[in-house]
Amino acid sequence: MNSRRSWLIFSIGSFAYLSAILQRTSMGIAGVAATERFGGSAAVLSSLAVVQLIVYAAMQIPVGVLIDRFGPRVLILTGTSLMVLGQLSLAFAPSISVAVIGRILVGAGDAMLFISVIRLISSWFSGRIVPQLSQWMGNIGQLGQVVSAIPLAWILGMWGWTPAFLSAASVAVIALIAVIIVIRDRPAHSEDHPRPATWAAAIAQLRHSFKRPGTQLGFWSHYVTQSSGTVFSLLWGFPFMVYGLGYEPHLAAAMLTILVGAGLIFGPILGLLSARYPLRRSNIVLGIVAAIGTAWAVVLLWPGTPPIGVIALLLVVLGIGGPGSLIGFDFARTFNPQRSLGAANGVVNVGGFTASFVSMYLIGVFLDLQNGWRISAGGRSDLYELGSFRTAFAVQYLVIGVGVVFLLRARRRTRRGMSRDEGIEVAPIWVALSRKWRRHKSN
Numbered sequence: 001m002n003s004r005r006s007w008l009i010f011s012i013g014s015f016a017y018l019s020a021i022l023q024r025t026s027m028g029i030a031g032v033a034a035t036e037r038f039g040g041s042a043a044v045l046s047s048l049a050v051v052q053l054i055v056y057a058a059m060q061i062p063v064g065v066l067i068d069r070f071g072p073r074v075l076i077l078t079g080t081s082l083m084v085l086g087q088l089s090l091a092f093a094p095s096i097s098v099a100v101i102g103r104i105l106v107g108a109g110d111a112m113l114f115i116s117v118i119r120l121i122s123s124w125f126s127g128r129i130v131p132q133l134s135q136w137m138g139n140i141g142q143l144g145q146v147v148s149a150i151p152l153a154w155i156l157g158m159w160g161w162t163p164a165f166l167s168a169a170s171v172a173v174i175a176l177i178a179v180i181i182v183i184r185d186r187p188a189h190s191e192d193h194p195r196p197a198t199w200a201a202a203i204a205q206l207r208h209s210f211k212r213p214g215t216q217l218g219f220w221s222h223y224v225t226q227s228s229g230t231v232f233s234l235l236w237g238f239p240f241m242v243y244g245l246g247y248e249p250h251l252a253a254a255m256l257t258i259l260v261g262a263g264l265i266f267g268p269i270l271g272l273l274s275a276r277y278p279l280r281r282s283n284i285v286l287g288i289v290a291a292i293g294t295a296w297a298v299v300l301l302w303p304g305t306p307p308i309g310v311i312a313l314l315l316v317v318l319g320i321g322g323p324g325s326l327i328g329f330d331f332a333r334t335f336n337p338q339r340s341l342g343a344a345n346g347v348v349n350v351g352g353f354t355a356s357f358v359s360m361y362l363i364g365v366f367l368d369l370q371n372g373w374r375i376s377a378g379g380r381s382d383l384y385e386l387g388s389f390r391t392a393f394a395v396q397y398l399v400i401g402v403g404v405v406f407l408l409r410a411r412r413r414t415r416r417g418m419s420r421d422e423g424i425e426v427a428p429i430w431v432a433l434s435r436k437w438r439r440h441k442s443n
């Protein structure tokens with residue numbers, strides 16, 4: 001544990017995750033090239049991005065169960081191989097249907113990476129460093145987006161579709177070789193946790209994990225923090241900035257990297273805070289949600305077009321939501337036995353992606369509805385009008401608000417369990433703060 005070998009495992013695991021994010025986001029820069037290559041409508045082409053995310057989310061719980069049964073190494077190897085196959089299919093795809101199959105393979109492979117590497121970290125490290133390393137891994141991985149946005153986009157522009165997707169696949173091949181050579185499930189001589197011997201036992205373990213209030217707290221923490229940034233970076237941020245705010249496309253693409261930068265800066269701080277104040281992790285999550293709600297309120301209520309500084313601030317706050325969501329996995333880790341951690345992480349990871357899908361879809365519906373009303377009132381069609389974006393983005397208050405209610409319920413049940421089983425009483429934050437203040441004054 002915490003050995004030099006553990007650090008090597010951490011580095012290669014993070015690189016494998018970075019490669020997965022590169023494969024995941026590679027389609028984002030290739031939309032125009034895809035239109036030229038395959039033709040077809042925007043709806044058919046957007047299915048390339050959406051299908052991959054649906055497969056990703058649908059596979060989280062099965063992948064979690066598989067990690068508990070077979071260990072993370074097998075899953076990382078399988079996932080990376082599937083992504084290589086997917087990107088190769090895409091590189092040589094003669095038609096949109098082969099391209100869709102390629103993206104399905106990428107989504108399925110990508111689904112296996114993140115929670116496997118999270119699982120590796122908790123097998124190779126112990127103590128307070130675990131939440132900090134999960135933060136580092138998550139945030140280093142997001143640099144895969146920057147690799148997509150800059151060098152990969154450059155290769156696509158210079159040499160075209162096939163070389164671009166072959167280059168992306170070659171990064172996954174390098175990750176695959178490194179994983180084969182370096183990654184092992186746990187330190188030699190450490191005890192293997194009992195693995196479920198049958199599928200029935202694995203499913204029973206998943207059910208238990210799902211029922212634990214701590215796992216549910218993790219799910220809702222992931223749900224409320226991650227979605228707003230994901231919705232912005234994967235779908236609606238770009239059209240909002242280009243058509244709603246009038247930015248040049250290259251400026252909009254550069255703005256999206258603020259999300260990654262903010263994660264890199266704030267992730268380690270959140271890791272330190274969660275390790276230092278484990279009983280206050282839900283307060284940190286709620287603080288992040290309040291910041292996201294406030295930043296959106298400023299943008300949505302700004303009279304006229306919000307200045308670029310305000311949009312940059314929104315992106316910083318949304319960027320904090322990414323690492324904030326990793327606190328969800330820390331809840332899973334501390335409220336589940338190691339043997340069912342894979343399943344618990346799978347459950348947690350569904351949270352943010354569910355909220356993202358729902359919000360992405362509802363924002364699209366609201367944009368369409370407003371455009372329909374505008375046209376039927378005799379106006380001209382303007383799907384991405386700034387005013388329409390304001391109303392449509394506001395739907396996130398509803399989606400995230402539902403999550404906050406369920407988070408508070410899960411937290412109440414978790415605290416009740418801690419008081420019953422371990423005698424740990426967690427006072428509301430304002431009570432704890434006022435006690436601290438009184439102690440500080442009397443010293």
Ligand SMILES: N[C@@H](Cc1c[nH]cn1)C(=O)NCC(=O)O
Nearest residue numbers: 114138139142226263322323325
């Ligand atoms: N919220 C992300 C991780 C993250 C870290 N910093 C920014 N984002 C997450 O849960 N990701 C799951 C995945 O598969 O990428």
